[in-house]
Amino acid sequence: MWGILWDKMIKRHPFNKLTAMTVKKLSKPGKYADGNNLYLQIDISGARRWILRLTVGHRRRDMGLGSTMIVSLEEARQLARLYRGIAKSGGDPFLERQKERGFKVTFAYCAQKVHELNKPTWKNEKFAHQWYSSLENHVLPKIGELPVSQITSSDILSVLSPIWNTRTDTARKLKQRIRLIIKWARAKGFFQGDDPVELAEQALPRKKRSDNHHKSLSYKDVPDLIVKIKESKISLPTQLAIQFTILSACRTSEVLRASWDEIDIQNLIWTIPAKRMKTGKIHEVPISSGMKDVLKDAKDKIGSPDFIFCSDQSGKELSNNTLRLAVQKRLGVDTTIHGMRSSFKDWASETTNFANEVSEMALAHVIPNKTEAAYRRGNLMDKRRHLMQMWSDFINDNQNKVIHAFSQKGD
Secondary structure, X not given: OHHHHHHHHHHHOOOOOOOHHHHHHOOOOEEEEEXXXXXXXXXXXXXXXXXXXXXXXXXXXXXXXXXXXXOOHXXXXXXXXXXXXXXXXXXXXXXXXXXXXXXXXXXXXXXXXXXXXXHHHOOOHHHHHHHHHHHHXXXXXXXXXXXXXXXXXXXXXXXXXXXXXXXXXXXXXXXXXXXXXXXXXXXXXXXXXXXXXXXXXXXXXXXXXXXXXXXXXXXXXXXXXXXXXXXXXXXXXXXXXXXXXXXXOOOHHXXXXXXXXXXXXXXXXXXXXXXXXXXXXXXXXXXXXXXXXXXXXXXXXHOOOOEOOEOOOOOOEOOHHHHHHHHHHHOOOOXXXXXXXXXXXXXXXXXXXXXXXXXXXXXOOOOXXXXXHHHOOOOOHHHHHHHHHHHHHXXXXXXXXXXXXXXXXXX
16 A cells, blocks of 8 residues: 555656766756756756755745756755755755855955955045955955854954054954955855954953044144245145145045046136045035135146146155145144144134034035935035135235245344
């Protein structure tokens, strides 16, 4: 009786139907059953692979087991038995396979994939290069070849501890980048368990909060600084770049990569493209009379067809350090170029009646209030143009006073 039933079941649900020779000879595109939901799939292109049909969580899904060039018939049957068993016991064979792959996928591989994925969305090529090179210098030599599934808080500590107190900014950036890589690995199923970066961070010494910001100059001393710059032996491109940065209240990087095609001299607007802005949005800067004079000098005396403030020697853009060192080392002024934005902000707050939002928009700051940001449509161009012209007049008028005072001393 049982023998008859078994024979009928075998005929209805055959298994081990294929042979190694059959697999080798089959060439017509289609799906060929071996039994127990294991199939040989031959594509129109001629590619041949194993497919296992499973029911996971009341949902039918197909799992690829690999090419016949790599996985033999017997190996495919063994994998099929393994994953069927997991599914029957209520587990997820797809998740288990991802865990297994996590043992083979290295942290370096994941880092490379995250870099490739995000590179098109980053603001420029320089940042993309710095992002990966920081990993090459500090992270990959220590944990790059480890399976990402085996990365622990101890491994993260081995990377961050040596530079946690000495190179704080680098350590902070690396922590964020490692966390992003682990998140990607988790999303791909290569990593399970607690976040090792968070656990490592708890074991690192707490940093004292610092109130130090970019060193700024009192706005009252800015006209004097402009005079010193003009009278110095600093190269002309550097002189003009510093003046333009102060007059525009823009970030140094935005000024150094400024090109002539961004300048609308007829309408007196400098349009900075979104890719060069920290906010990721286009920023229009009204050109004051002082900025216009600087642009004229740059056009007449430098004459670069590309960058407005290019190096005399290389013809390429100036570096942030060039401007900072010119002010701090050559002129002996204890401030940063970026700190000049604070000088502008203090001047606007203390000496003008413009609303705070006008100077904030001039500085291209993000509106922290999401509701206000949603309703903000204009760019306050007319008010900003008036504000920036007042800033230019303040600098120039006071320059004249400083120059007059110098000449009196000379007499």
